Amino acid sequence: MMIPRVSTAACWMLLCTTLCLDAQANNAGLAQPLAVGSKAINFELPIVGSNDYIELKEAYQQGPVVVVVLRGYPGYQCPLCSHQVSSIINRAKAISAAAARVILVYPGDDPKLSRHAQSFLGSRRLPDPIVLVRDDAMAMVTQWGLRWHSPRETAYPATYVIDKNGRVAWSKVSSSHADRSTTEEIMKALRKL
Numbered sequence: 001m002m003i004p005r006v007s008t009a010a011c012w013m014l015l016c017t018t019l020c021l022d023a024q025a026n027n028a029g030l031a032q033p034l035a036v037g038s039k040a041i042n043f044e045l046p047i048v049g050s051n052d053y054i055e056l057k058e059a060y061q062q063g064p065v066v067v068v069v070l071r072g073y074p075g076y077q078c079p080l081c082s083h084q085v086s087s088i089i090n091r092a093k094a095i096s097a098a099a100a101r102v103i104l105v106y107p108g109d110d111p112k113l114s115r116h117a118q119s120f121l122g123s124r125r126l127p128d129p130i131v132l133v134r135d136d137a138m139a140m141v142t143q144w145g146l147r148w149h150s151p152r153e154t155a156y157p158a159t160y161v162i163d164k165n166g167r168v169a170w171s172k173v174s175s176s177h178a179d180r181s182t183t184e185e186i187m188k189a190l191r192k193l
Helices: 008-027 056-060 079-090 092-096 113-121 139-143 183-191
Strands: 044-046 053-055 065-069 101-107 130-135 158-162 168-173
Touching: 044 130, 053 056, 053 130, 056 065, 056 101, 065 079, 079 092, 079 101, 079 183, 092 183, 101 113, 101 139, 113 130, 130 139, 158 183, 168 183
Parallel strands: 065 101, 101 130
Antiparallel strands: 044 053, 065 158, 158 168
16 A cells, blocks of 8 residues: 655645644634624723723614724734724714714723723724723623734724624624724625614
């Protein structure tokens, strides 16, 4: 019987692929991201620049809610997050016609997260219905299956459209820093409600 010869490069590639898949399975953590049709897990998070909190359940009882999970502060301000938020701000009026609230979640475990979140906001004023909240202990991103367990990472960028019954109507979770939801994708999902 002839045994096929496998090159060293092919063996390394197989080993690396196996290790990467194993790391992704471990990195996925304890929970998987919320699926379309599932009930959104409630949270109550502090609003950046305020002493107030926002509760998801209270928000979606007023109408559809868009939840955008940013990378927060993984050691620097993420330029892709800034671009995504600017795009949402530019379409705030159109979004407000279809959504009761847009909640931008800024996660992190840095003791100075409040200051970093304020710095991320900068001089931007968030128009209605947009609000920026902090997930200081990353409890929300962990419960929603979005915790990114790698050095200098916090959460996978993700967007959810939650209907008035608290169900996930649409979602997009990125497995990288890029490939985030666009404002047009959000608008399209809201129009389907």
